[in-house]
Amino acid sequence: VVGERGAGKTTLITEIYERFLRGPFAGLLFAGSRTLTGFEKRCYLARLVSGAAAPDTERTSVQAGLRFFHLGLASLVSLRRVDLLISERAGESYREARNAPAKVRGFLELTKARTIVFVLDGARVANDRLREETFSSVRQLVRATAESDVISPGVEIQLVTTKIDLLQSETLAHARESVAQFEQRIKEAYGDRFTKITSWRTAARNPSANAEPALGVAPLLQSWLSPPNPPPTSIASPVLHDEFDHFLFRVRKT
Ligand SMILES: Nc1nc2c(ncn2[C@@H]2O[C@H](COP(=O)(O)OP(=O)(O)O)[C@@H](O)[C@H]2O)c(=O)[nH]1
Numbered sequence: 044v045v046g047e048r049g050a051g052k053t054t055l056i057t058e059i060y061e062r063f064l065r066g067p068f069a070g071l072l073f074a075g076s077r078t079l080t081g082f083e084k085r086c087y088l089a090r091l092v093s094g095a096a097a098p099d100t101e102r103t104s105v106q107a108g109l110r111f112f113h114l115g116l117a118s119l120v121s122l123r124r125v126d127l128l129i130s131e132r133a134g135e136s137y138r139e140a141r142n143a144p145a146k147v148r149g150f151l152e153l154t155k156a157r158t159i160v161f162v163l164d165g166a167r168v169a170n171d172r173l174r175e176e177t178f179s180s181v182r183q184l185v186r187a188t189a190e191s192d193v194i195s196p197g198v199e200i201q202l203v204t205t206k207i208d209l210l211q212s213e214t215l216a217h218a219r220e221s222v223a224q225f226e227q228r229i230k231e232a233y234g235d236r237f238t239k240i241t242s243w244r245t246a247a248r249n250p251s252a253n254a255e256p257a258l259g260v261a262p263l264l265q266s267w268l269s270p271p272n273p274p275p276t277s278i279a280s281p282v283l284h285d286e287f288d289h290f291l292f293r294v295r296k297t
Pocket residue numbers: 046047048049050051052053054055098099100101102103134205206207208209245246247248249250
C-alpha cells in the first residue's frame with residue numbers, strides 16, 4: 044500500500060482487522076494473524092479506551108522502515124485459506140523514487156507484490172489548492188513503477204481514493220470528476236504496461252454518525268485475494284544434500 048503521509052494507508056489496513064474482530068467480513072473468516080500486536084497497537088487510537096475525542100490513527104514513522112501485516116483468511120463458502128501480507132512504509136520513503144525508477148528496485152515490497160495499491164488522499168482531492176499536487180504525486184509514483192524493470196507486468200495496479208466521505212458534498216462534483224479523469228488517464232497511459240489497472244473508492248473510517256463502516260473496503264479486500272497473477276499454491280522444497288540440511292528437516296518434523 045503506497046501513498047503520501049496521511050493519505051489513509053494505516054487506517055485502511057487496520058480497519059480490515061477491526062472488521063474481523065466483529066465477525067466474518069467480505070465473505071471471509073478470520074483464520075489468524077502473525078501480526079496481532081502490530082494491528083492492536085495501530086488500532087488503539089481509534090478506540091474508546093484511548094480517551095480521544097475522535098478516532099485517529101497513529102503516525103507511521105520513517106525509522107520503522109518496511110512493515111508487514113499478516114492476515115490468514117478463509118472463504119466462508121469453500122473454507123479455502125489464503126494468507127495475505129500487506130506491506131506498509133512511511134509515505135515519505137517513496138518520495139525519492141518518484142523521479143528515479145532505478146530506486147524502485149530497493150523497495151522489496153513493490154518487486155514482490157501481486158497487487159500494488161496507490162492511495163489518493165480524498166481529503167486533499169477535496170481541496171482545490173491541493174488536488175493537482177495530490178494527483179501529480181501519485182502519477183509520478185505510478186510512472187516510476189511502470190518504468191522500473193523489476194515490476195512484473197502481471198501485477199495489478201490499483202488506484203484507491205480514500206476518505207470519500209469528504210468528497211460527497213454536492214459542491215464537490217468537480218473534484219469527483221477530476222478523480223475519474225485521473226483514473227482514466229492512468230489506465231490509458233499504462234494499460235499496455237500492466238495487465239490490470241483498477242480504481243476504487245473507500246471511506247475506511249467515516250467519523251460521521253450512522254455512516255456505513257468501512258465503505259468500499261470489502262470488495263477491495265476480495266480483489267487482493269484474487270490477483271491476476273496469483274502466487275503458486277505450493278512451492279517445491281529444494282533438494283537437500285548435506286547432513287545439516289537433513290537435520291533441520293528432521294527437527295522441523297518432530
Ligand atoms: N474522514 C475520514 N478520515 C479518514 C479516513 N481514513 C483515514 N482518515 C484519517 O486520516 C488521517 C491519516 O490516516 P492514516 O491512516 O494515519 O494515514 P497514513 O499516513 O497514510 O497511514 C487520520 O487522522 C485518519 O483518522 C476516512 O475514511 N474518512
